Every structure is written in C-alpha cells, then in structure tokens.
Amino acid sequence: MRSYRKELWFETKKRRELINITGTVEACLKESGVEEGLLLCNAMHITASVFVNDDESGLHHDFEEWLEGLAPEKPYSRYRHNGYEDNADAHLKRTIMGREVVVAVTDGKLDVGPWEQIFYGEFDGKRRKRVLVKIIGE
Amino acid sequence: MRSYRKELWFETKKRRELINITGTVEACLKESGVEEGLLLCNAMHITASVFVNDDESGLHHDFEEWLEGLAPEKPYSRYRHNGYEDNADAHLKRTIMGREVVVAVTDGKLDVGPWEQIFYGEFDGKRRKRVLVKIIGE
C-alpha cells in the first residue's frame, strides 16, 4: 500500500471565499503515484469546508446568500459562541457545506463526473489556514 | 490490495426522487470480492446526492417538504445561477443531503446498522445521471 500526505495553505482576503482547488488536488495525486485508491481532502479548521460543486459564479453568489439566510453572520450577539470570537456563523456554515470529500482514484486520476469540482470554502478567513490531502492505494 | 469500480445509472421520471440503492451496492460489493475495506458511493453529478437514512415513505415526504422549505425550487428568478438553467435549488438541496457515503466493509458485507439504507437522491432528474461505487480492500 502506498500513502501520501500534503497540506495546502490558504489566506483569503475576504471573510468568505470559495476557491477551486481541483487542479492542486490533481497535482497531489500525480505526485503520489497512486493509481487505484481513495483520496481524502478535508479542511483542518472547523470554520472552513472542502466540498464538491459547480464552478459557476452565479451559483457561488447563491451559496453566499443562502448560507447567510440559514446562519447569518450578524448580529454577533445572536450566538453564545461569540464572546472572544465572532465566528459562530462560520462553524454553522461549514457544517452545511461539509468538512471533507472522499474521491475515488482510478487509473491514476480523480474519478469524478464532468462538472464535479473540488472547492475550499472559507467562512472565517483573512488568516492562514490549511487543508489536508491524504491518498491511500497502490 | 483489491480495487473495484462500477457506475450505476439512473433516469428518474420526476424532478425529485429518492431511490433505495442498498441492494445494488451490496451486489457490487459481492462482485468485488472485497472482504475487508472501505466502500465509497457518490453522486457524479452536482445536483444529486448519495446518503444514508430510513426507507420510510412518511419520512421521504418530510424530506421533500423540508428541503423545499430550506431551498425552494421556485421562483426560478430567486437564484442567480438560473439563467440558462433552472436547477440552482437542486445544487443547494444536494448540499444539505451530501454528495457521498463511505461505508465499512467487514466479512464481505456492508457494515451498517439495521435501519441504515443507502439512497440515491435526485433533485434535478428526468435525464440520465450516474453514481460511482468504488471499493478498496482485501
């Protein structure tokens, strides 16, 4: 069995951003040499997400409005978590979007559908945060 | 290490449907010959879901009403994604329900609780779409 590990680092300019990391994850897979197996990609922070969806700016705008509706950022006093912190909404937004994706590896490639793109979803940014890529297989 | 891959195809008659695929996934596992390992089952489309829950028609009705409340299909103009498309709600509904499940394989069987059933959740159907089953182990 072969195993591979890499951390990807991000520092967004805005509090919330969606970043397409598909190419970077593909590069990790190539570097790993794994031909058949499973690839795990997860946020290592609890106010961020890794998820699969479409790379379409209209949809990303819809995600932003929808998540703000389900778990509004403000007023900060709305959440008990927000004493020293102001990011309770980011914990909830990431819960909706999910922590991780597991992707099949087949013939050395990400075995995904034609519109499946992997995103880093940042909900409390403007600081250095990381994502883990772990691959096991042969 | 042994690895197995299969695509399952669906074409629902309605825009939204929940289909129990547990038996089909079990058949894949048997075909794979894997006795110990992990099984990934994921939608390959970004407007569909694979999830685990109960096979109970009342609950499925509740899911439909609940998801329509959280991410209504109409008016289509509600979403910026809906220009050429009308399926923004399906992207959001699938986000709630999740893209994938990972199930343990033990003694050649799906290692699941007594009420755990695997479903394909279609939120933008009436066209051919697929699910991936990938199994790794020994």
Place this chain on the structure above:
Amino acid sequence: MRSYRKELWFETKKRRELINITGTVEACLKESGVEEGLLLCNAMHITASVFVNDDESGLHHDFEEWLEGLAPEKPYSRYRHNGYEDNADAHLKRTIMGREVVVAVTDGKLDVGPWEQIFYGEFDGKRRKRVLVKIIGE
C-alpha cells in the same frame, strides 16, 4: 493491509447530546496498530451523527438552537414520519450534521487540525445506540 473494527455504545440521558469521542477514537487507532491509512467513524443509527467541530459549550448551545430552528422537534404532527414514532426531527437534524467522518491516519495518529474534535451527536437518545470505527491501512 491491516483492518480494524470496533463498536462504541452510547446511552444518553437526554434526547439530544453532543459527546466528544476524540479520545476514544484515538484509543481505537492505537489498538489497531495502523500507522498510515484512513479511519472511518460513523453513526450506525439514522437519528444520530458523527461530526468534527469545536469542543466549546457556547457553540454547542448555538448548534442546539440552530438545529431546532431548521428542524423543530415539535409539534410532532408537523412531520408525516411521526405516527408510531416522534423522531422525524432527529432524522433531519442528523442530515444537517452528517453521518460520518473520514480522518487521515499518519504516523499512527489522527491527522487532524488543532481544534478538530470528533463528536457523537445524539438527536433521539435515552436508548442504547452505537457508532462504528473502521480503520484500514498499514
């Protein structure tokens, strides 16, 4: 390839509770002897969750209020699932929180960020229910 399986049992005093199981999962990993691989931890019941987030009581209070807002327990008649049962809300709450987590195993340890803690989320408790830990690797 090495594989390991363990069931963890819970019986909460309240209908809803969040229990930090990180230490227990770490003990499973140690017992497994796996140094490199993937660890799956999932609820075996469809009204409970395994998820990763922060061990902070204010946030847990926020989760409780937020989930009650998105999928209220009462009135029970609100849900068609609630005939013989009264736990439809628990099926929905667990859907938001997720069924499972997959965690990387590196150098014999859970490869998680500094604030990542693994929780059992019970939404229909006061009875014995279980979680599966499955580890594969080398």
